[in-house]
Amino acid sequence: MEVQNYTDVLPIWSVATMHCMMEVIMAFLLARLRISNSLTQTESHWFTARVLWVLWLLVTLNSVFYATYTRASGSDCDRLASIAADPNHQATPVTYAEIDGSSVISACGQALSQDPDNGRYWVQLGRGYLKREQGEAMLDAFQRAQSLGYSAAWFALAVVYHTGNGIVEADLHRAELLYKEAFQQGVGHAALGLARLYDEPGSPFFDRVKSDLWQSRFDALINQLE
Secondary structure, eight states: OOOOOGGSSSOOOOOHHHHHHHHHHHHHHHHHHHGGGGSSSHHHHHHHHHHHHHHHHHHHHHHHHHHHHOOOOOEEEEHHOOOTTTTTOOOOOOOOOGOOOHHHHHHHHHHHHTTOOHHHHHHHHHHHHHHHOOOHHHHHHHHHHHTTTTHHHHHHHHHHHHHOTTTSSOOOHHHHHHHHHHHTTTTHHHHHHHHHHHTTTTSTOOHHHHHHHHHHHHHHHHHOOO
């Protein structure tokens, strides 16, 4: 199997484990430093400088390891659950049918442990919970993203209340308000959501004129991107 990224083969070490390893290495180097007491002054200075350089290198590598691991976690969350409607999506969008709920929950949960205020990760985590039919957790994740001011969260919640997926029953009035707020925040796909909301015969929201208006707005946005 081809390894896409070298972090795929790195062991997953906890912070405590890494700190423990650093303490052992530092203790060893400090012990070696005592040997310098029996060296000439010039040799002692050289040995001290070498120890400090090694310690600096270890601390630097440790920082790089954690920075790389953080990016890898976020990258996996994006790769597994990126949503096309999100103007800030960072990877190729994944359709609902393609989502592996368990993998998304694991990857996005890990990413959030490193970056808990990342609204994009919360939205994508919510998609994982939705696929696993864990409605309460899904709603909590979307609302957490909303509390962080992440625009795609309004769209995600609008779809939930529009379709009723993951909740007890749909709330079209709430969906309409959420779609409009999402659109105002730059989520173009909200226009398509409103077009569908007003294009459902038998619904109290059925309005062909409004449907055509929002469809035209969505089409205009798509044409700008082409």
